[in-house]
Amino acid sequence: MARVVFPDHLLSVTGGVREVEVAAANVRDLLLALEAQFPGSEETLAKSAIAIDGQIHQDAYLEPIGSNSEIFFMLRLEGG
Numbered sequence: 001m002a003r004v005v006f007p008d009h010l011l012s013v014t015g016g017v018r019e020v021e022v023a024a025a026n027v028r029d030l031l032l033a034l035e036a037q038f039p040g041s042e043e044t045l046a047k048s049a050i051a052i053d054g055q056i057h058q059d060a061y062l063e064p065i066g067s068n069s070e071i072f073f074m075l076r077l078e079g080g
Helices: 027-037 042-046
Strands: 002-005 019-022 049-052 055-057 070-074
Touching: 002 027, 019 027, 027 042
Parallel strands: 002 070
Antiparallel strands: 002 019, 049 055, 049 070
């Protein structure tokens, strides 16, 4: 199981859920699992930056997820 954390403002449909545990082999499977739990979440989360165990992946769709990993979704900042 991996610990998944996301800010409230990314998923207003969840009623403020911030943290869940999900079993997933990669980010694609993780998004599908979250979509099943929180309908309407996949599109928003897929467009977010993802940090897996402290490493930021802008396009993490097929990045593997190990057990006991921590996954953080955050707003993607363009430019700078």
